[in-house]
Amino acid sequence: MRNKFMTFGLALIGAVVSFGSAFAGPAGEVRSAPWQMWLQEPASPTAERIVAFNAQLLVIETLIVIFVLGLMAYIAVRFNAKRNPVPSKTTHHTMLEVVWTVVPILILVGIAVPSLKHLYFADSIPEADMTLKVTGNQWYWTYNYPDNGDFTFDSLMIPEDELKAGQPRLLTVDNKVVLPVETNIRLLLTSNDVNHNWALPSLSVKLDTIPGRINETWTRIHEKYAGKTIYGMCSELCGVNHGFMPIAILAVSKEEFEAWTKQAQQTFASDAPPVPMTRDIAAIDNVETVRVADASAAR
């Protein structure tokens, strides 16, 4: 029974996902396309799970909506005053009431089990190959590579009138975050001022940057995204320019990444802004959320 349901579900998911990928962004870019109706293409192991899980949810929820709508349509046709002039007086049916309590419970358990599995998967950080520190500022991001030469740079949105042909509005930044594919990347996030949220839809990464706290998560970009830019936007209201602090990751091969870090150490060495997180947070291992009470005192 369960198996049949799963097969049916998976078939539908396949259909939906392939339908969804018809909406992929332009070549070389991972972002949404006009009239897109589905999630952005999954580029990390977590994202693959979340997209599939969401498809399962959609199947279940669509069936529920169709079921209820069907009942409503039947009621409207069959039990209107013209068709049914004499109302029944039934007000109880114990069996029915038990069924509509128990069946939803079963459905919800069926949802909760995979849901929690994915939650723990997304949260259990594997052995990290490198660390990226992200700091939110009003209204730009600061990135630091502690394991690759400890250089730091800011990433600001390019305003509309300075865009070059083909660069997407509100998403293009001056300095992309360059990250290697097939690498376990530990992400450490904090903020210098108000709450922001570092969100990449296609990686299923979405975590607040909060002053005084360091949040930790991870990602791993799939090989086939080497050479592509993955876009995201700030996802927590952070003031006037909240809509104008995009995130752009350039995924590259490991070799290119090595080469880039060498070069970046030069480029960003001289004009490196003061790094807000002065203490070595990379040394703190596998801590969910570290409260550094005075981290924001630095501002």
Place this chain on the structure above:
Amino acid sequence: MANAADAHAHDDHGDHYPGFFSRWFCSTNHKDIGTVYMFVSMFAALVGGGMSWFMRLELAEPGLQYLTGGAPDMQFYNVLLTAHGFLMVFFVVMPALIGGFGNWFVPLMIGAPDMAFPRMNNISLWLLIAGLALLLISAFVGSGVGTGWTVYPPLSSSIYHPGAAVDFGILSLHLAGASSILGAINFIVTIFNMRAPGMTLHKMPLFVWSILVTAFLLLLALPVLAGALTMLLTDRNFGTAFFDPAAGGDPVLWQHLFWFFGHPEVYIIILPAFGLISQIVSTFSKKPVFGYLGMAYAMVAIGVVGFVVWAHHMYTVGLDVDTRAYFTAATLVIAVPTGVKIFSWLATMWGGSIEFKTPMLYAFGFIFLFVMGGVTGVTLANSSADLVFHDTYFVVAHFHYVMAIAAIFAMFAGWYYWIGKMSGKQYNETLGKIQFWMFFVGVNILFFPQHFAGLAGMPRRIPDYPDAYAGWNYVSSVGALITAVGTMLFFWILYRTYAAGTKAEQNPWGEGATTLEWHVPSPAPFHTFEDQPDMSGKQPAE
């Protein structure tokens, strides 16, 4: 108010109506207070609705068309967003469903002559109006409150929101909160002590049940908001640091306190709607409510569980994974009593002889919207899925379906259902039906496409968006326009009803309308049930 003068003319129930000022400004009469609440709500709806239509106008196309003045205009968008949220939640839905219909019909339905504390009732009303005034003022002080209705620090702190606007906002919510706490006490005391002889708790109409549960939620949730607001106020003005990490405070503490209030708040909005829809569904199906006790205790269960799910709004703050697992599970649990409600409404209609008058159309529409918003709520309950959905338009679509527009549908349903009783005039049925269809089509075109924008990753609370989202946003704005026209048509119907409505019968709905308000004339006289009716031996909700 047209019926004031009118009522003088028919002063044949031995009622004595006070003069205009004492009647409408110093009133202690539950019906008059209810009427004023209704008009306050409609005023706030025009302001809050106007703001939302302006936002949709700006969002209709990519790029900035109207907010072209740089940073101050971006702040203005955030101010509109915040004021729209506050107005709709605190000054439109709550005053209409609880202050308006609650005041009018709780005493009538339980056969009580008035509320238990009539003067306190008056204070509740005027505290709310004062709160509304402060909120409107806050938009014009300095650069306004641009924090969103969630007012998260540090953005709402004095560093990032200097000036007095946020303080005005805080005081506004304090007043609205005090108003609701007093109102809640009044309802609880009234319902527990003033029911007609023979009307046990288990025979009370479900609308009264819904107001009772709501009153308890208000009583438990609002003091927490008041505490949090006071902490924010002292952080801003008196050098405390509850929410400032630089001095040992924590911004996330605010989120816990706010959502401990905020989640029950959405049930405060929707529970009275549940009660109202139950009355209407039963009336127009000409059948008693199916599973009456299950319906009543489903509301109690929703109220109780609603207090232990708050952190599902905080999945991305960096909560420990076990905590998020708990909140996922607890949130999913709410779907069970919610399902009981929906299926019981369907079962009430099943076998009925349904008259699709305007109130019933709205009740039908409510059930549809609520199911739509409910299933997307199941998605959002999952902390794992929230990794892609948090703060996207999927959330905006979800809560407008399940809470905002569903509540508006209940308000329209209630207005059409009871306007004859309240004003003595009946609305025009054809216009009512046209208004329903315009509104129904409008809100679905408005909010359904936002699911797609959200799935595709569009963040909420932004005045401009990447070009890829243009299509669905345009459709959404077209829907907003239709909704706006539908709203204007409602105000026209309202005007026509008061000015030229046909005389309402005591019971315009026939055999299905069994509750006590249909046993008094239309309009309900100034004083009702000075002799309590005997309800012993009657069926539930009769």
